[in-house]
Amino acid sequence: MRIGELSRRTGVSQRALRYYEEQGLLRPVRRPSGYREYDETDVASVRRIRTLLAAGLGTAVIAEVLPCMVEVEEGAVLAPGCPELVPGLSVELDRINEAIAQLDAARKVLTAIINAPVPARPT
Numbered sequence: 001m002r003i004g005e006l007s008r009r010t011g012v013s014q015r016a017l018r019y020y021e022e023q024g025l026l027r028p029v030r031r032p033s034g035y036r037e038y039d040e041t042d043v044a045s046v047r048r049i050r051t052l053l054a055a056g057l058g059t060a061v062i063a064e065v066l067p068c069m070v071e072v073e074e075g076a077v078l079a080p081g082c083p084e085l086v087p088g089l090s091v092e093l094d095r096i097n098e099a100i101a102q103l104d105a106a107r108k109v110l111t112a113i114i115n116a117p118v119p120a121r122p123t
Helices: 001-011 014-022 041-052 060-066 086-117
Strands: 069-073 078-079
Touching: 001 014, 001 041, 014 041, 041 060, 041 069, 041 078, 060 069, 060 086, 078 086
Parallel strands: none
Antiparallel strands: 069 078
């Protein structure tokens, strides 16, 4: 199938699919005409890529873990098919938790600023 069909079937823009290819996440066959040719396995790969992006992983990490990710439920749940992935995924989870903590602290400060009483102006 061509890129337009893959885009239609996955709901992912052609631009994003080209980006995934640039990042080494997809490897379509190139026809002599220059057209990209995808197969059925690419539909599932795009689904897995989207899930991993939604989980907060960057494309470099996704490139490392994608070959070992398996779908437990089609399009809904992924699992690491290689146990050695779990420590690295745990590091990513720690990174995300730290970012959440920093954002929460920033939210508290901003909330305090917004809710602070405005002093009366001297006349």
